Amino acid sequence: ADVIKELENDSVEVQGVVEINDQDEITPVDVDEIIAESNVAEETEEELPLENESNTDTAIVEEFVPVIDPETQLASFRIQIGAFSRKISKSVFGDLPDVVSVRGDDGLYRYFSGSYTDKAKAATHKVNLTTSGYNDAFIVAFKDGKRVTLREAGFEVKPGVVEDLSVSSTPSANAVDPSLIKFRIQVGAFKEKVPTDYLDIFLDIGNVLPKRDVVSGFTRYYVGKLDTYEAAMAFRDKIASRGLEDCFIVGEFKQNIITSREALNLLGK
Numbered sequence: 001a002d003v004i005k006e007l008e009n010d011s012v013e014v015q016g017v018v019e020i021n022d023q024d025e026i027t028p029v030d031v032d033e034i035i036a037e038s039n040v041a042e043e044t045e046e047e048l049p050l051e052n053e054s055n056t057d058t059a060i061v062e063e064f065v066p067v068i069d070p071e072t073q074l075a076s077f078r079i080q081i082g083a084f085s086r087k088i089s090k091s092v093f094g095d096l097p098d099v100v101s102v103r104g105d106d107g108l109y110r111y112f113s114g115s116y117t118d119k120a121k122a123a124t125h126k127v128n129l130t131t132s133g134y135n136d137a138f139i140v141a142f143k144d145g146k147r148v149t150l151r152e153a154g155f156e157v158k159p160g161v162v163e164d165l166s167v168s169s170t171p172s173a174n175a176v177d178p179s180l181i182k183f184r185i186q187v188g189a190f191k192e193k194v195p196t197d198y199l200d201i202f203l204d205i206g207n208v209l210p211k212r213d214v215v216s217g218f219t220r221y222y223v224g225k226l227d228t229y230e231a232a233m234a235f236r237d238k239i240a241s242r243g244l245e246d247c248f249i250v251g252e253f254k255q256n257i258i259t260s261r262e263a264l265n266l267l268g269k
Contacts, residue, residue: 063090065101065111076143076153077122078112079129082136082175083168084265085109092258092266096129106169112140119154133177133254173268181263182252183232184209184222187244191218201243211257222250222257229264 064087078100081093087109093099096113103109113129116122122139129137141153149163157163187208188198202208202221209222223239226232232249239247251263 064088065090065093065099067101067103067109076141077114077116077119078140078142079114079122079126079137080140081111081113081129081134082172082266083108083110083170084175084268085171086261086265088262088265089258091256092253092262094256095132095254104167104169106167108169108171133180134175135177136172136175171265171268175268176253176266178227178267180254181266183224183226183229183260183263184250184252184257185224185232185236185239185247186220186222186250187239187247188221189218190221194221198244205239205242220257225252229260229269232260 067087081096081099083104085108087101088111090099093111093113098115099111099113101109101111114122114125116125126137126139139150139155141148141150141155143153147165149157149165151157151163187202187205188194190198194202205223207223210219211222212219224232224235226235229249236247236249249260251258251260251266253263253266
C-alpha cells in the first residue's frame with residue numbers, strides 16, 4: 001500500500017496489482033481495497049485508547065517467567081524469591097539473573113533466581129538478593145531433580161538445627177520490601193503529541209510523569225505515587241472526577257511500571 005501511494009503521489013497511475021504464489025499462479029488484487037485497509041490501519045494506530053483496570057495485564061505484561069519442571073533441571077542450587085498465587089511477568093524481575101518458576105500441586109508459583117553448582121556463589125547471590133529488597137530469599141538445594149537439605153548438599157549447618165523440607169501452601173507475605181512498591185494512576189497513552197483536551201487537564205493536575213515504551217512507541221502518562229492500593233483507589237476517583245474517567249491504577253516496583261495485580265501479588269495480597 002505504501003508503494004502504491006508513493007507512485008500516485010508522483011503522478012504515476014497504478015492500473016493494477018497482482019499476487020504471484022509459489023506455483024506462479026497470478027491473482028489480480030483490488031488496488032482501492034489495499035489503500036482503504038492501509039488507511040484504516042493508520043487511523044487505529046494514531047492513539048492508544050486508555051485501558052480499563054480490568055485489562056491492564058494485556059497492556060503491560062509482555063512475557064511471563066518460564067515455568068520449569070524441577071525434575072529435569074541439572075542445577076544444584078537456586079535462590080527462592082517467593083511463592084505467589086499468580087504468574088508474574090519477566091519484567092518484574094528484570095534485574096535478576098536466570099529467573100524461573102515452578103508451579104506446585106497447591107497452585108502456588110514459586111520463583112527462583114540463579115543456577116549454581118558452587119555453594120559459595122549461591123550464598124553470595126542469596127545475600128545480594130536479601131540486601132536489595134527480597135526479604136524472603138533463601139537457598140534451595142536439588143539433587144537428581146529432587147529437593148534436599150542444605151546439609152545433604154554440602155553446606156555446614158549448625159548442630160541441632162533441623163531442616164524442614166515441607167512446603168508452605170501460603171503465599172509469601174513479605175517476599176519483597178514493601179517500600180519498593182508504589183501505586184500510580186495511568187491517565188493517558190499516546191504515540192504522538194498529547195491532545196489539547198488532555199493536555200489542559202494534565203497541566204491542571206500537575207506532576208504528570210511520562211514514560212516512553214520503546215517497543216510499542218507509545219508514551220504513557222502517570223500521576224501520583226501512593227504507598228497503598230486503598231490510597232490509590234481514592235486518588236483515582238479524584239482524578240476521574242476531573243474528566244479522566246478511563247484512568248486506572250498501575251503498580252511500580254523498583255522504578256518499573258507493573259500491573260496493579262502484580263504489585264498486590266508481590267505484597268502477598
